[in-house]
């Protein structure tokens with residue numbers, strides 16, 4: 593069961609940093625933990641207006657919803673959806689290219705704009721060395737992670753400007769750097 597849901601609109605949703613909307617299944621339940629009612633914060637609209645300060649420790653916060661409003665106005669829901677679908681399709685393209693090629697393997701199925709992969713049957717050390725070499729090469733940039741002791745590489749697509757050719761280019765760079773490393777060892 594899920595009571596709250598939080599996600600970073602500043603990641604894939606084309607809104608600039610920082611912006612993390614949070615939904616409550618029942619906002620009233622949450623307010624009971626944070627509700628403070630000093631005299632100086634009392635006002636006459638209390639019964640009709642939502643006081644977002646009751647949903648967190650701090651009383652004040654930046655007006656982040658304004659930038660969501662601007663992005664919605666300038667792009668529209670359709671274009672945001674299109675952009676998310678494109679990121680997903682490009683990540684799926686990268687995953688299928690990886691599978692076809694066979695040098696690497698997916699660590700988990702591709703999901704949204706993220707592809708987690710590693711050298712097929714490679715050690716953690718080999719994958720760490722590859723990640724370091726790819727980032728030093730500087731044509732593409734990967735952020736690695738580790739789960740259950742397994743080190744892996746992550747290709748994240750989060751730009752409107754990424755093309756399918758960029759995706760093919762990323763695999764080409766990975767393979768080139770991997771071959772270079774193998775030659776040296």
Ligand SMILES: *Cc1c(COP(=O)(O)O)cnc(C)c1O
Nearest residue numbers: 598599600603610611612737748
């Ligand atoms: C963005 C990101 C974070 C940081 O999230 P915050 O909401 O800024 O704390 C942590 N882990 C992963 C995998 C991320 O992509």
